[in-house]
Amino acid sequence: MREEYLHQIWKTKRLPMHDLQLIDGRKLTIQQVGWHNHESGPDFFNGSIELDGIKWNGNIEIHIKSSDWYAHQHQIDPAYDNVILHVVYQYDKPVIVNGEELPTLELKSYLDQNDWSSYDSLIKNQTWIPCEKSIHEVDELFVSMQIENALVERLERKSTQVELRYQLLNRNLQQLQYEVIAQSFGAKVNALPFVELTQHISLKILWREGKDAVFPLLLGASGFLEAELDEIHFKKWQKEWRFMVMKHQFSSMDLSTWKSKGLRPPGFPKVRITQFAAVISNLQSDFSIFMKSPEELLAFFKFDNRAFETIEGLKPLTISFQHSLIINSLVPLLWWYGNHLSNEIFKQKALILLSKIPAENNEIIQRWKNLGIRCKSAEDSQGLLELKNEICTNKLCLMCKIGNKVLGR
């Protein structure tokens, strides 16, 4: 038996939820399975159960054996004080909390052994994804539905991160957009330095100092104007930056914060910061991506190159990088805004954007295509990336529509 199988059984409510019995004989009804916690602490937060007609709210812990409670040292961890129910495959020892036995549900008699065996043999497959040999037998409709589900999970996950930033920024909507866009310019390697840059030079400072100051402020604060410079524009910005430092005591980042290893020249941080400055200097001070149409958002990162053509090293953003910026900044912002206002229009706008962008081309997407999975737009590719990275890799096949078909459910 595997604990993750029990987690999935619990989460997908594959139990007689209103007709269960505890080890001590009490009648148990499960009203809410709770929220799956992937960090330290109990497995499910804020569950809700009824024991002999009395309602309890709290956390739920799942183990293969009840004695695992002691093997994992939960008796000395206060994070487990609020556990209201211990769900185990096999009851082999009572668990005493505050002098009383913890209510325990043994699953052994409620589970279908054939189901467990099919799941076990599926996830033991050593292929790229466990269902690799059977996915072609699954109706395309279920595959599409699962890709859509995975896409929504991805957008919700990103929306939670945006919400966290929004709260940390004291609900400053403009700074939030600026920061999320900056982060996407950094891609995987320089995402954090870009966020740090927006903290050195906030949007408020940029608007206060005026559009002409955008390049010297962002390049100066990034640390790229500290060295001896040859390029004409960079020399000019260096002078302006030094003047502003004297006036406002701005500080610059340590150059070692930026990473170039593994990047090709077009992705070098200095190039990306210059492009970021070009995009920001094109914006209006009251800009809002939320009010723009999908067509305007698709052109959001196209800056008029004629205005900057004499700047050394400033290249227009390639179409594929523009798409990556839209996928990683505008789409999560729109989805989050839809959640924030409980307004589906913004979420629809996010999906329209994805549907108009071609699918990404990377190793994961290529592997899916080799398995015969359709992948036309970024809507598909984003769903497929989530499916592989978060669902298949964690072997959450019971939570997957494809998995349920493969297992003959």
Ligand code: SF4
């Ligand atoms: S999660 Fe779904 S798609 Fe992924 S391996 Fe399992 S059954 Fe296949």
